[in-house]
Structure formats: structure tokens, C-alpha cells
Amino acid sequence: MNSRFFLKGDLSLGELHDIFELDVSEDRLQAKLKQHQSFPEDLDVNQLKLFLEECGITYGLLEETVQRIIAEKVELPVVVAKGKSSVPGKDAYILSIFDQVTTKLDDGDKNDQEDVNLRKVLEIPSVSAGTIVGKKISATKEQSGMTVYGEEIPAKPGRDLKLRAGKNTRIASDETEIIATVDGQVSIEPKVIHVFPVYEVNGDLDLKVGNVDFIGNVNIRGSVPSGFEIKAKGDIRVHGTVESAKLYSDGSIFIQQGVVAQGNGRIEAKGDVQAGFLNQANIVAGGNVNVSKSILHSEVDAKGCVICKQGRGNIVGGMVSSGKGMEVNEVGNQMNTPTTLFLGISQHFVASEKKYKKELNEAQADLQKLGLLLKRLVDKEKNSSLTPKEKVMKLRIRNSLVETHNLLNRAKDQLIDLHDLFENQEEATIRVYKMVYPNADLHFGKYRRKITSPHEHVVFRMERSEIKFESL
Incomplete structure (x- = not known):
């Protein structure tokens, strides 16, 4: 008698298929046993395991659960096998002196959380020649996964990073550190660090100073009124507000108070843009856009993430586009102001x-x-x-x-x-930590979803050509 088709007590595998049904998840990482009718009292653990093996389960069998099923100590349906998810390797990256300084500030300053991020980037220290301004953190090894059917799930390896010298920096002989060659202020890009001289205005930008076009970092201790223009090869830091002015940076732009632009002006950075609030602003960022309080009636286009969740954390009106994902407390408002969010690649x-x-x-x-x-x-x-x-x-x-x-x-x-x-x-999501109001329009590439009723604590994602949401 072939044990693959007949079991002890003349109970065939065919009969077990009448009693049980195995439901395997789409990603093949979980197998759930369902029961259609009572099973015989003489069914034992080995018979049930043989049935699961016949169904193809060769990895991740939960032995204790199988025993509890036979002992009738657990109700079906129940998960009887779990696979192992693959873990992609983390890409190598540069840990900058800025990251180290802000970590120390995070540890020591817990008050006024809405402004702490901007305070620390506005007060980034200058460095002297010979200072180590960045270190390479190596890529991590990927870990393959396994389905319940014993199929290997390959993982994406972490990508290595070759350090490149930026403006006024050099690479150490062991190729793991970036060292400043002049005195100046650090300007950080994702894969390169520069050290630039600093042009500083101790107050508001005015007609005496005029427009600024500088090869290094620009630091404005006051505000930037309407009509002015700042261009910088490094970062731009504004301690006050920016009106309908034009700011262009090959690095990042940090605005402590916020932007009140009345739909005019333009703020464009190859790196990040960080501000207290945006009101009728036009923003383009090659990195992330991080806003502490509110994004109101603005046009925002970020290659990276859009984050607005520290203070009120609301996006109301306008069009906000992100390549990698959004995190926000509120989308829209109780007046159902039309608010459009785009996720994916913009023109x-x-x-x-x-x-x-x-x-x-x-x-x-x-x-x-x-x-x-x-x-x-x-x-x-x-x-x-x-x-x-x-x-x-x-x-x-x-x-x-x-x-x-x-x-x-x-x-x-x-x-x-x-x-x-x-x-x-397809991995990008919109996370709403408080409320998304009706009349919000969500676009994932060519797909669109109009919000017609309020939703609390939800995440939106693309799944099989449909925009779906679930609770956070």
C-alpha cells in the first residue's frame, strides 16, 4: 500500500481533502488550514503532516500548531506554516558631520519639537581644514527568504558607494572618510560632501545688499522680501520668512519661519527643502520636502518624500507631488477644500x-x-x-x-x-496619521481616487492597479 495515497485506518488523502482545505497567501509566505467537516478521532499528527506535505508545504511548518489541531485545542482556520520574508541589503551611505551633530542635539533638546529640526540645520557649525566631515557606512548583506513551498525568495543586495571628493574635500587613503581641505561650512548631498565659504547677511535682504549669487553657502539672518533672488552653489539658510522671492540652490534650502509667496516666486533645490510652513509657495526639490506646520495652497514637487507631521501637519489646497511617499497628519479640511496629491514620477x-x-x-x-x-x-x-x-x-x-x-x-x-x-x-505610500477629508484627490501615476468620505489613521497604496487603503 502506497503511503502517499493511503493513511493509517484506511483514511485516504482524498478524504482528508474533503475534510480540510489549505489556503496559501498570494505571496506564499503563509498557509492557513480550514476545516469543512469534523475529522476522525484516530487522525494523528503524522497523518496531518503527511497531508500538508502532499499539499506542497515543505518549509515553516508550525509543529506545535499541528499538535494543537489534533488535540482540538485550537479553532480552525489557523495558520499552520509560515515562510520567511526576504530582507534586502541596505545601501552604503555617507554619515556626515551634520548627522552626528544633529543626533547630539536630538539627545539634548526635547522641547519645542516643531522648530528643533530647523534650528539645528540653521546653526550647523563651520569646520576647519583637516576635519573629517563624513564617513562611509558600508552596505549590509541581503538575506534570501523562503516560501512555505520551499521556494527561495531572492533579496536585492545593498548597493556599494564609492566616495567622491566634493568641492574643497578629499578622500582619505582608506577610502572610508571625507576630509575638509579648507575652512568653511559643510554642504551635504546624498553621495558627496562639499565645504564652502559662507556669505552671511546679518538681517533682512534689502536693496543695499541686492540679489545674491555666491559659489558657497548663503546664510540670511533675517527675511527675504518679494522680488529678490538668491543663487548658491551650496546651501541657503534663511532664519526669517521668504516672500515671493526666487531661491536656487545646488544644495539644500532651509527656511526657519516659512514661505508666504502669494503664488509667485520659486524655491528650487537639488537637495532638500525644509521650512516651518508653506503658504501659496512654488517648491521643487531633488530630495525631500519637510514642513513643520502646514502646506497651504502650494505647488510642491519633490523627488523624495513629502513630510508634514510635526505641528498641525496639514496639507490644504494646491497640488503636492512626491516620488517616494508622503507622511502627513491631515489632508484637506472640514470645508472640503479641493486638495490634490500626486505619488510617482512627475514630468x-x-x-x-x-x-x-x-x-x-x-x-x-x-x-x-x-x-x-x-x-x-x-x-x-x-x-x-x-x-x-x-x-x-x-x-x-x-x-x-x-x-x-x-x-x-x-x-x-x-x-x-x-x-x-x-x-x-508601487512601494510608495501616503500615510495620514489623523484625517483625510472629502474632496481630496489622490493620484498614483495614471490612477486616481477621489475621497468622498472622511477617513482616520489610514495608509493609501497601489495594489493590482487599484488605489487601496487600510488602517495604520
Whole structure:
């Protein structure tokens, strides 16, 4: 008698299929046993395990649960097997001096939580030449998972990071630390750290100062009135408010009070934008947008996350777009003000992808040309001495090669980030910690969901081409 088809007491597996049903989750990480009719008193643990094996369960069997089923100490349906989720490796990243300073501030300053984040970034200390301004934290190893059917679930490995020297920084010989080469103030990008000189205005920006265009960090101790323009290669820090002015930064922008722009002006950063509040503002950020109190009737476009949950934490009116996800206390208001949220890739970042592809192709072509020119000069130098003009040219070519390599690496990094953003759109969520009111319009890519009734403590996500929500 074949034990695969017949059990003790002439109870066949076919009969057990009449008694039990196995429900396996879509991700195959959980198997639940259901019961259609009473099972015989002489059914034992081995018979039930053989039935589960016949159903394909080879991993994660909960032995104790199986015994409790036979002893009738647990009600069915019940989970009888659990798989193991895969754990992706964490990407390598740079721990900056700024991260270390703000961690210390977090430990020591627990009051006035709405303003603590902006206070610490506005007061970031200057560094001297030779200071370690960043350290590489290595990628972690991925861990594969396993379904209840014994199938391996591969995990995405953590991506390594090659440290690059920024403006006025160098890489240590062990390639794990970034060191300042001049005195200045740190400006942090996701994969590179710069040290810039600081241009400081001790008060409001006015006609005596005029517009600012500076190669380093800009620190405004007061406010920025309407009509003014600030451009900075580093970060821009404003201790007061920004009216309908234009601020452009190759780093990040921090505004302690907030923005009152009346729908005019523009604030654009390649890094993060952080502010106390936004009122009728126009914001574009290559990183995150973090607002302490409120985002009111504003247009916000962030490649990263939009976070508004420290104070009132509400988004009312306007259009807010995020590439990676949103966290907010309230969406809309009791007056049902139309409020539109976009999750996914905006046209702005599709255009960015085209731009960086063009930069990458141009840098590759330039490297090839420069390499040929340098080779000719080096070959000539082997046979005869170079003229003074040729020596200068050789030095310029080498400098151009270094600069072009930096441009190439920067374009590659940006394209990798955008690729990850496109790839992980379905993982992005909108988390609402308090209330989302009617007349809020949620867009996940080409899909849309109009909120017609209030919901509390919910998270919205895309699932099988449909925007669904569940309780937090």
C-alpha cells in the first residue's frame, strides 16, 4: 500500500481533502488550514503532516500548531506554516558631520519639537581644514527568504558607494572618510560632501545688499522680501520668512519661519527643502520636502518624500507631488477644500532623466577625445621634450579629465537614483496619521481616487492597479 495515497485506518488523502482545505497567501509566505467537516478521532499528527506535505508545504511548518489541531485545542482556520520574508541589503551611505551633530542635539533638546529640526540645520557649525566631515557606512548583506513551498525568495543586495571628493574635500587613503581641505561650512548631498565659504547677511535682504549669487553657502539672518533672488552653489539658510522671492540652490534650502509667496516666486533645490510652513509657495526639490506646520495652497514637487507631521501637519489646497511617499497628519479640511496629491514620477523628473542621459553621453564622448589628446602628448614626450605650450596643454587636459570624470560619475549617480525611483513607485505610500477629508484627490501615476468620505489613521497604496487603503 502506497503511503502517499493511503493513511493509517484506511483514511485516504482524498478524504482528508474533503475534510480540510489549505489556503496559501498570494505571496506564499503563509498557509492557513480550514476545516469543512469534523475529522476522525484516530487522525494523528503524522497523518496531518503527511497531508500538508502532499499539499506542497515543505518549509515553516508550525509543529506545535499541528499538535494543537489534533488535540482540538485550537479553532480552525489557523495558520499552520509560515515562510520567511526576504530582507534586502541596505545601501552604503555617507554619515556626515551634520548627522552626528544633529543626533547630539536630538539627545539634548526635547522641547519645542516643531522648530528643533530647523534650528539645528540653521546653526550647523563651520569646520576647519583637516576635519573629517563624513564617513562611509558600508552596505549590509541581503538575506534570501523562503516560501512555505520551499521556494527561495531572492533579496536585492545593498548597493556599494564609492566616495567622491566634493568641492574643497578629499578622500582619505582608506577610502572610508571625507576630509575638509579648507575652512568653511559643510554642504551635504546624498553621495558627496562639499565645504564652502559662507556669505552671511546679518538681517533682512534689502536693496543695499541686492540679489545674491555666491559659489558657497548663503546664510540670511533675517527675511527675504518679494522680488529678490538668491543663487548658491551650496546651501541657503534663511532664519526669517521668504516672500515671493526666487531661491536656487545646488544644495539644500532651509527656511526657519516659512514661505508666504502669494503664488509667485520659486524655491528650487537639488537637495532638500525644509521650512516651518508653506503658504501659496512654488517648491521643487531633488530630495525631500519637510514642513513643520502646514502646506497651504502650494505647488510642491519633490523627488523624495513629502513630510508634514510635526505641528498641525496639514496639507490644504494646491497640488503636492512626491516620488517616494508622503507622511502627513491631515489632508484637506472640514470645508472640503479641493486638495490634490500626486505619488510617482512627475514630468519634471522625466525631463531630469533625459538631461542626465545627455550629460552622460557628452561626458563619455569628451573623455574619449581628451584621452586621445593626452596619449599623443605622452607618446611625443617619450621621444622628445614638449614645448612650454604643450606642457600647459597637457596639464589642462589632465585637469579636464578629472572634471569630466566627476561629471560622468554625477550623471551616473543621478540616473541610478531615478531608475530606483521609477522601479519602486508601487512601494510608495501616503500615510495620514489623523484625517483625510472629502474632496481630496489622490493620484498614483495614471490612477486616481477621489475621497468622498472622511477617513482616520489610514495608509493609501497601489495594489493590482487599484488605489487601496487600510488602517495604520
